[in-house]
Amino acid sequence: xxxxxxxxxxxxxKSGTSVKIECRSLDFQATTMFWYRQxxxxxxxxxxxxxxxxxxxxxxxxxxxxxxxxxxxLTLSTLTVTSAHPEDSSFYICSAxxxxxxxxxxxxxxxxxxxxxx
Amino acid sequence: GQNIDQPxxxxxxxxxxVQINCTYQTSGFNGLFWxxxxxxxxxxxxxxxxxxxxxxxxxxxxxxxxxxxxSYLLLKELQMKDSASYLCAxxxxxxxxxxxxxxxxxxxSS
Numbered sequence: 001x002x003x004x005x006x007x008x009x010x011x012x013x014k015s016g017t018s019v020k021i022e023c024r025s026l027d028f029q030a031t032t033m034f035w036y037r038q039x040x041x042x043x044x045x046x047x048x049x050x051x052x053x054x055x056x057x058x059x060x061x062x063x064x065x066x067x068x069x070x071x072x073x074l075t076l077s078t079l080t081v082t083s084a085h086p087e088d089s090s091f092y093i094c095s096a097x098x099x100x101x102x103x104x105x106x107x108x109x110x111x112x113x114x115x116x117x118x
Numbered sequence: 119g120q121n122i123d124q125p126x127x128x129x130x131x132x133x134x135x136v137q138i139n140c141t142y143q144t145s146g147f148n149g150l151f152w153x154x155x156x157x158x159x160x161x162x163x164x165x166x167x168x169x170x171x172x173x174x175x176x177x178x179x180x181x182x183x184x185x186x187x188x189s190y191l192l193l194k195e196l197q198m199k200d201s202a203s204y205l206c207a208x209x210x211x212x213x214x215x216x217x218x219x220x221x222x223x224x225x226x227s228s
Contacts, residue, residue, distance in 0.1 A: 034215045043205060043220045044161065049212075093160050097214075107151075107216055109160035 003027055004096050006110030013084055014118055020080045021113045023094030029074035030096035034107070035067075038091040050077040084117045091115075120144045120208050122219035129225045130196050138191045138222045140206035148209040151216060152180050152191045155203045164191065164204075193224075201226045 003026040013019050023033055031052050036044040048069050049057040056069035068080040077096075081088055093112040121143040130136040142150070149168040153161035167173055167182035167189060179192040191204055203221040210217050 032214060036218075044218045046210070046215050046217060049215050091158075095216075107163065109162075112158075112160045114158075 004030075004094065004108045004110040006094055006113050008113055009111060010114050010116075012116045012118065015085050016083055018080055018082045019084055019115060020078055021092055021094075021115075023077045023079070023096070023110050025075045025096045025108070028096075030077075031074065033071060033077040033094055033096045035069060035077075035079050036093045036095065038093060038112075044093060047079075052077075081115065084115070086117045089115055089117045120210065120217045122206055122208060122217070124204075124206050124219045124222045126220065127223045127225070129227065132196055132198060132226060132228050134196050135192065135194050136196060136224065138193070138204050138206075138224065140189045140191070140219060142187050142189070142206070142208055142219075144187075144208050146209075146211055146213065147184060148213045150180075150182055150189045151207040152178075152189075153205040153207060153218070155205060155221065157203075161205060196226050198226050198228065200224060 005024045005026055007022045011019055033050040035047045037047050038044045046059050047062045050069045050071040052071045052074050058064045066082055071077040091112050091114050094110040095107045124140045149166055151166050152164040154164050155161040165180035167180050170182055170184055172181045177194045182189045203223050205221045206219040207216040
């Protein structure tokens with residue numbers, strides 16, 4: 001099946017620094033990718049929809065200047081957490097739909113990136 | 119918008135059958151999804167229902183009633199490895215991204 005890869009899996013950073021997380025579709029092209037955030041013992045919350053070649057669409061309550069999303073190619077989307085603070089510590093997961101594929105319901109997820117801000 | 123409701127926790131024993139319910143309200147329906155998520159891992163797809171009725175896939179089955187805004191995931195012959203969180207999800211209004219419920223944590227004991 002389709003594979004989505006995320007990097008890094010784990011990242012620890014100091015408060016005030018920026019962290020970039022990459023999401024790659026390895027064997028298919030993805031016009032659209034999604035970024036989710038999951039706090040401990042909570043469900044996945046959609047942060048934004050990343051569209052190749054255009055601006056991301058952010059969900060209500062998500063600061064677009066803090067969570068920068070770039071979808072520069074059909075196989076790569078990046079999420080940059082700028083000026084990270086401890087409250088940004090979370091599990092960030094990307095997902096993708098293969099371009100041209102009908103929506104069969106199978107959204108392919110990356111392995112997730114656990115961010116810890118000290 | 120969407121509103122998804124499912125029980126927070128359930129427990130069951132090995133070999134048993136468990137039914138996880140999901141009720142929802144949505145302004146636009148494009149199908150209902152079930153995902154399984156083990157702690158610290160990404161979700162994995164289990165099932166997709168767009169028409170009323172029961173979809174069976176091995177030990178797992180999923181049922182949908184659009185008129186009632188109701189779905190359930192049925193797990194048979196439970197195994198210890200089935201201990202996980204089960205997420206009910208709908209598409210957002212744009213019909214693109216998935217919006218997840220809070221998930222039901224299932225604990226299977228021997």
